[in-house]
Amino acid sequence: MRIQMRTEGGFAYIPGLSRPTILDSATLSPQESDEIQHLVSAVHFFDLPTLQEQTVHGGDQRTYKITIEDGVRSHSIQVTDPVKDPQLQALLTFVQQHASM
């Protein structure tokens, strides 16, 4: 499984932080690999709408564009802070903590 995430928006546009980050489950420990598989399944990622529900108000929220490739399946979604689905937030947090540029 390969996960790409690009973070946009936020209080400032910072070039060095706008590049996409990549997480390849093959590089994770067996325990972490199981965890990411579980998180993706729990949120039914491949069935999620491309654009998640978000508030039309506010300013400076961060938007996350996530693409997951798993075998022949590939799906992309876009979600904006604050993320309302705790399972999707758990997936986001895991990717943020384990992905690299």
Add this chain to the structure above:
Amino acid sequence: MKLTTVQRYILPPHMLTALAQHGSPEQRAIALHMLGHDHSIRTVRMVQGLQVNHHHLSVQASINAEGALHRVIYDDHGTMDLPGECVRVEGQHAIGDVAANEAYDALGWTHALYLQVYGRNSINDAGQPLDASVHYGTQYNNAFWDGERMIFGDGDNQLFNRFTCAIDVIGHELTHGVTEDESHLAYVGQSGSLNESISDVFGSLVKQYSHQQTAEQADWLIGHGLFTDKIQGEALRSLKAPGTAYDDPLLGRDPQPAHMDHYMHTVEDNGGVHINSGIPNHVFYLVATRIGGFAWEKAGRIWYETLRDPGLRPTANFRMFARLTMANAERMFGSNSRELAAVHEAWTQVGVQIPAFAKEY
């Protein structure tokens, strides 16, 4: 100069304003009285600002003297569950949490600027409570306005410190609420850049007001102190010198332009709202320093009246906004005023051509 009854009724508003601000006590009283006969809410607000400006030092000591301020600070304790636990409400003493106290104090200064200078009572001008949630998430590198409250992360302590440490960041976020209430400037492209710039302008004015700094004394930086000492940069943005706030091996270089020749066409960042905001940001700096003195008194008032101008459309671009700033400067200070000249020269300096007539939009 002595005002007669006849003169009172033929003096244009900008002259009355000047008298209210700089005249003798008698002239000030008459001018303020006359301006009070103008039932324009905008003018009444302006007068309120003039009245309190002369007493700002004593007012500062009690920024909630009018009982109009209602702050509520919540603690998310590292979760993302909003709003979190209520930890401090209006009137309570400081608690043992720096971030919560910083948010409380900065919300107070932001409210004070809007109320004392512009006569605006909170975000919606109707006393809306100011809610803020601190300690949002874990190592969360952002602060934002979600339409109801301000939300602040603690930073990761690698790149960013806690986002409450910069008073202008809090003023910036609250101003997003003001802009949303007044103009609905679309958060994309040039209108989005104007939205961002207005937040930077009033965020910077909150900081200057809290420090009682003149335009010449201010650093005109946004987010000074947010970067850790591992980062080569002094702030996130600079109104004085866009494009120079940071230059770091990891973060890259501050991408903000200061002139239309360097306007960045991009699909990222909602069409570059945090990038091209450098252009109107720099215009405000130029106007404020050309006029001199406290930036919130004249330059800030021109920008505030423009934000509230019914002619400011949600899809306004830089040219439209520029023309409205000139129209408001002329209305308040006169067609031959140095204030109007400063606004015109500033927009010209950054390469924004101002349409002569509204229909040219």
